[in-house]
Amino acid sequence: MTLMKRIGNLIGTEIIGPGLAFVAVILFFGLAAPRFLSSATFGSVAFQLPELGLLTLAMLLPILTGGLNLAITFTANIAGLTVAWVLKSHGGVDASPLVFAVGCFLAIAVGGLSGTVMGLVIAYTRAHPILVSLSMMIFLRGLGEFLTRGGDISGFPSFIQPIGHGSVFGMPIPLLIFIACVLVWHVLLTRLKLGFNIYMIGSNIEAARYSGVNTRKALILVYTLSGAMCAVAGIIMMARFNSVRVGHGESYLLITVLACFLGGVNPFGGFGRVVPVFVALVVLQLLSSGLNLMGANQHLATAVWGILLLGVMIMRWLIAWLTLSNTHKG
Amino acid sequence: MRKLFHTHATEIALLAIIVLIGTVLSFATDRFFSLGNAFDLLNTSSVNIIFAVGLLVVLISGGIDISFAVAASVVQYLAALLLEKIGGGGWVSGLIVAGGLGICLGAINAFLIHRFRIISIVATIATFNIYFGLLMFFTRGVSIYDLPDWLTERVVLFEREAADGSWAEITLPVLIMAVCVATTWALITRTTIGRQLYAFGDNPEGARRFGINVGAMHFIAFGWLGLMAGIGGLVQAHYAQEVVPNALYGRELDVLAAVVLGGARLGGGKGTVLGCVLGVLLVSITQNGLNLMNVSPFAFKMVIGATILAAITVSSVRLEKLLPFMRSPGERA
Numbered sequence: 001m002t003l004m005k006r007i008g009n010l011i012g013t014e015i016i017g018p019g020l021a022f023v024a025v026i027l028f029f030g031l032a033a034p035r036f037l038s039s040a041t042f043g044s045v046a047f048q049l050p051e052l053g054l055l056t057l058a059m060l061l062p063i064l065t066g067g068l069n070l071a072i073t074f075t076a077n078i079a080g081l082t083v084a085w086v087l088k089s090h091g092g093v094d095a096s097p098l099v100f101a102v103g104c105f106l107a108i109a110v111g112g113l114s115g116t117v118m119g120l121v122i123a124y125t126r127a128h129p130i131l132v133s134l135s136m137m138i139f140l141r142g143l144g145e146f147l148t149r150g151g152d153i154s155g156f157p158s159f160i161q162p163i164g165h166g167s168v169f170g171m172p173i174p175l176l177i178f179i180a181c182v183l184v185w186h187v188l189l190t191r192l193k194l195g196f197n198i199y200m201i202g203s204n205i206e207a208a209r210y211s212g213v214n215t216r217k218a219l220i221l222v223y224t225l226s227g228a229m230c231a232v233a234g235i236i237m238m239a240r241f242n243s244v245r246v247g248h249g250e251s252y253l254l255i256t257v258l259a260c261f262l263g264g265v266n267p268f269g270g271f272g273r274v275v276p277v278f279v280a281l282v283v284l285q286l287l288s289s290g291l292n293l294m295g296a297n298q299h300l301a302t303a304v305w306g307i308l309l310l311g312v313m314i315m316r317w318l319i320a321w322l323t324l325s326n327t328h329k330g
Numbered sequence: 331m332r333k334l335f336h337t338h339a340t341e342i343a344l345l346a347i348i349v350l351i352g353t354v355l356s357f358a359t360d361r362f363f364s365l366g367n368a369f370d371l372l373n374t375s376s377v378n379i380i381f382a383v384g385l386l387v388v389l390i391s392g393g394i395d396i397s398f399a400v401a402a403s404v405v406q407y408l409a410a411l412l413l414e415k416i417g418g419g420g421w422v423s424g425l426i427v428a429g430g431l432g433i434c435l436g437a438i439n440a441f442l443i444h445r446f447r448i449i450s451i452v453a454t455i456a457t458f459n460i461y462f463g464l465l466m467f468f469t470r471g472v473s474i475y476d477l478p479d480w481l482t483e484r485v486v487l488f489e490r491e492a493a494d495g496s497w498a499e500i501t502l503p504v505l506i507m508a509v510c511v512a513t514t515w516a517l518i519t520r521t522t523i524g525r526q527l528y529a530f531g532d533n534p535e536g537a538r539r540f541g542i543n544v545g546a547m548h549f550i551a552f553g554w555l556g557l558m559a560g561i562g563g564l565v566q567a568h569y570a571q572e573v574v575p576n577a578l579y580g581r582e583l584d585v586l587a588a589v590v591l592g593g594a595r596l597g598g599g600k601g602t603v604l605g606c607v608l609g610v611l612l613v614s615i616t617q618n619g620l621n622l623m624n625v626s627p628f629a630f631k632m633v634i635g636a637t638i639l640a641a642i643t644v645s646s647v648r649l650e651k652l653l654p655f656m657r658s659p660g661e662r663a
Contacts, residue, residue, distance in 0.1 A: 070583065127642040131590045134583055135642065139635025146628040250580075254396065254455055261452045268449075296467075303463025309456040310442065317446040 014264025014273055017312040018280040021262070025283055029290035036290055043172075045285040047165070050178035051240065052252050052259070053281050054233035057185050058226045059256040060277060064189075065219060066202045066269030067122065067129030069226050073253045074140035075114050076234035079107035080244040081144060083235055084153045095157045108231040114140060115227025119220035144246030154243035164239030174236050181232060186274040194221060202269025255302075258309050259284060283308070340593030344608040347641055348615060355619040362622050365490065366498040375614040376503035377566045379607055381585045382592075383514040384558025386606045389589060390518060391551035392531035392598025393443065393450035397458040398555055399582040401435040402563030404461050406573045409564060410474050418478045425506075428564040429557045435461070436556020440548040458582075465575050474573040481564075482571045503565045510558060515603040523550060531598025587638055588613050612641065 029036040055072050062069040086103030087095045114136060121132045166173045189195035197218040200208040209215045238244050263280035265272030287308065288301035356363035381398065388395045409428045413419040419427070435457075442453040485502035518524035530537040530547045538544050567573050592609025594601030616637050620630050 121639065121643055125643050128590060128596045130596060131587060131642055132639070134587045135635045135638035137583070137635070138587070138631050139639060142629060142631025142633065142635055146626065146632050149628055254458060257451075258455055258459065261455070267451055299463045299466035301463070303460045303467060306456040306459030306463065309452065309459075310448070313442075313448045313452060313456070314446045317448070 014271075014276040015279060017264055017316065018262055018276050018283055020315075021283045021308060021312060022279055022286075025286050025290065029286070029293070033290060033293045036293055041286075041289050041293070044289050045282065046172045046175045047240075048289075049281060049285050050172075050174035051233060051237055051249060052255060052285070053178045053278070054181060054229060054236060055249065055252050056256040056259045056277060056281055057181055057274075058229035058233065060185065060260055060265065060272070060274070061198065061222045061226050061229075062129060062133075063257070063260050063265055063267070064198050064202045064269050064272055065222050066205070067219075068133060068257070069115075069118070069223065070130065070133040070253065071114065071118065071137040071140055072226070072230045072233075072256065073249050074137050074144060074246070075111050075227050075230035076237060077144050077244065077246045077248060078114065078140050079111040079231035079234035080238040080248070081147060081153070081246070082107040082110045082231075083238055084156070084244045087156055088153070091157075092155055093157055097159060100157070100160060104235055107235060108228050111227040111229075111231030111234065112224045113227070115223040115225070115230075116220060118227075119223030122223065123216035123219040141246060148244075148246055150246070152243045152245045156238070156242060160239050161242060162239075164236065164242070174240070177232070177236065181229065182274055182278055188225075189274060194218060198222060199270055202266070202271070204270075255284070255305065258305060262309050262312055338602070338604075341602065341605045341608060343644060344592065344605065344612060344641070347644070348608065348612055351612075351615060351619065355615075355622065359619070359622040362619060364498075366496050367618070367622070369498045369500050369504075371611070371614055371618055372504045372507075373499070373501050373569075374618075375610055376507040377562050377569060378581075378585055378588065378610050378614070379507050380510045380558050380562035380565060381581070382589050382606050382610050383511055383603055384555035384562070385585055385589050386592075386594055386601050386603065387514065387518060387527065387554045388450075388551045389594040389596065390531045390598060390601045391527045391547055392534060393548070393551060394586075394596060395439065395450065395454045395552065395555055396582050396586075397435075397439065397454040397461055398559040399578040399580070399585070400458050400462045400465070401432065401556065402559040402566065402581075403575055403578045404435060404465050405431045405560045406563040406567045406578075407465065407469060407474070407575060409560075410477060410567065410573050413478060413481075418480070420480050421502075424481065424564055425561060428560040430560070432556040432558070432560020432563070433553045434556070436552040436554070436559070437549060439556075440552035443552070444545045444548040462576075462579065469575045471575055473575065475571075477567065477571065477573065481568050503569055506561065506565055510561060511603060511607060514554070514558075517554070518603070527551060528599055531600075533599070584613070585610075591638060591641060613638070 026037075035041070055076065058072045058075075059069055083100070083103035083106070086106060087099060090096075090099045118129075118132050118136050121127060122129050163173055163177075168176065189198065197208065197213050197215075200211070200213055201215055201218055205215055233249075237248055241248060259280050260272065260277055261267060262283070263272065263277030265277065284305055287304055288298060291301045291304060292298075352362070361367055381402070385395060385398060405428050408431055409424065412427055413424060416423070439450070439454055439457055442448050442457070443450050448456075486499050487502060487505055488500040490498045518527060526537065526542045527547060527550070529540070530542055530544065534544065537547075563578070566578065570577065588609040589601070589606050590596060590609075591612065592601070592605035592607070594606060613634055616634050617630055620633055621627075625633070
């Protein structure tokens with residue numbers, strides 16, 4: 001019992017929605033498409049999950065503080081461009097791993113910087129995060145298109161490819177990186193002071209400020225970390241496509257918000273955990289793989305994702321309504 | 331005068347920024363300060379202004395809508411097919427069909443939000459994905475070029491030849507835009523429903539206890555945006571002379587940025603039609619100016635993003651802080 005309680009505390013009640021959806025998806029496609037429960041499906045999910053997943057992690061922290069970061073996809077593109085630029089200017093195809101490491105470091109710094117700028121504006125002017133990140137998104141898209149003239153950049157050293165396609169002990173490398181990032185976010189939110197402050201700010205920023213939380217510093221850190229996580233996503237995307245183009249992954253933007261809400265994160269901030277969001281992401285990928293197996297395309301999968309979100313929300317409303325009417329009777 | 335500064339701080343700040351940019355552009359290019367260019371600006375911003383005043387009503391009522399631009403695409407496509415079925419139609423039947431379809435799509439959002447208590451951003455992100463996914467699935471991304479003649483024919487309402495021989499024209503979209511702006515203004519400032527929308531957006535629970543019909547507020551706000559989205563969709567099809575299913579994808583965020591820039595508060599209860607129109611115009615004037623100054627089109631968005639970011643920073647610093655003498659007596663700093 002205590003073990004169950006501890007597990008319950010670890011993942012929270014938000015898991016119910018995505019958890020049930022997970023079971024439903026497995027059952028439905030397991031019965032409808034015989035080839036669904038195979039290692040091929042799980043392989044494709046494992047390789048597709050990290051891009052969307054890392055961007056969702058980047059979206060999660062701002063949402064928990066009651067904001068949004070709409071610049072995530074283009075921050076990832078700009079970070080990818082940074083790596084590409086470092087590699088191109090130091091040997092192109094023959095660039096050494098050290099150059100790549102420097103490029104990654106710079107990319108994370110660039111991603112973090114774009115986040116810091118947003119954080120500064122949000123923390124000091126109290127402008128709404130949607131507006132600030134939106135203008136940052138328009139700016140970064142413009143910057144990227146200006147630098148690349150809308151084209152692709154490719155021709156990277158071959159040792160980068162395993163980061164996008166390789167496996168270690170049967171586990172895809174991008175998935176390992178993603179899981180590591182999930183753990184970092186989980187520890188940050190449950191064990192560190194910043195995590196606690198994030199929840200406080202999301203619940204009531206004024207109350208948090210009066211209790212002595214440095215809300216400005218926390219907000220700036222949140223957006224900086226979000227930008228840095230985008231950079232990780234950008235590097236993975238670069239390795240997967242073996243090219244960088246501004247606009248890669250653009251359609252993920254609102255899907256990451258959808259994944260957070262599906263994972264039980266409160267849209268006004270203050271409540272939400274990493275693990276249910278992770279489960280929600282797996283459900284989304286399983287859905288699109290399953291629909292693919294049945295011959296549908298990604299557009300239908302997008303529509304089904306929307307229906308799934310509505311379904312989970314209506315189910316939550318039903319549960320709340322039923323418990324309310326029960327307590328009224330008793 | 332002092333009162334005006336207090337109640338319309340955002341609009342005045344925006345107007346000042348627009349005048350500043352306009353003055354710079356008038357000196358930097360010889361084409362900016364001309365009747366032709368002003369009319370061009372109006373013609374090209376019409377669709378965005380129609381969307382913007384619709385979104386304004388939803389923002390005032392305390393909601394947000396991500397799905398309207400995609401809904402407009404759905405309306406365009408359905409309206410084109412329907413009008414073909416009924417044998418062509420005309421502007422009147424076209425606007426009625428498009429507006430009606432738009433209201434239906436808006437009502438779906440309102441129903442989800444009101445009946446199941448889903449927060450508007452969650453509900454509209456879901457419907458955004460559903461509308462767009464289904465539209466692309468059923469149309470397979472195929473565009474419609476074969477539109478009825480009345481829809482593709484340019485309607486010039488007013489034209490004047492300038493000294494250099496170029497024509498300054500006002501086209502039908504501007505008239506439709508003006509009607510939409512005027513009716514929205516009348517709705518939110520001159521009717522009881524408008525007052526109720528502001529009250530509901532500012533404090534939903536207070537408004538409910540006061541006897542305001544909460545469900546009606548949701549349906550009116552999202553229905554109005556749906557109507558505007560439908561009309562805007564038809565006008566965009568007229569302007570572009572084609573229906574491309576993903577043409578308006580991503581437009582929702584541009585319009586949202588412009589409306590919030592114009593002083594509408596995310597969270598409800600605040601926002602004016604004037605501010606919203608100025609917000610859209612600021613973005614289009616910046617783009618227009620860059621175009622005239624022969625800046626590379628690739629750099630447009632970069633400058634526009636930076637402009638909005640700067641405008642937020644400037645307009646969020648409270649005007650009273652910059653001008654201490656404007657502060658009314660007894661007010662806290």
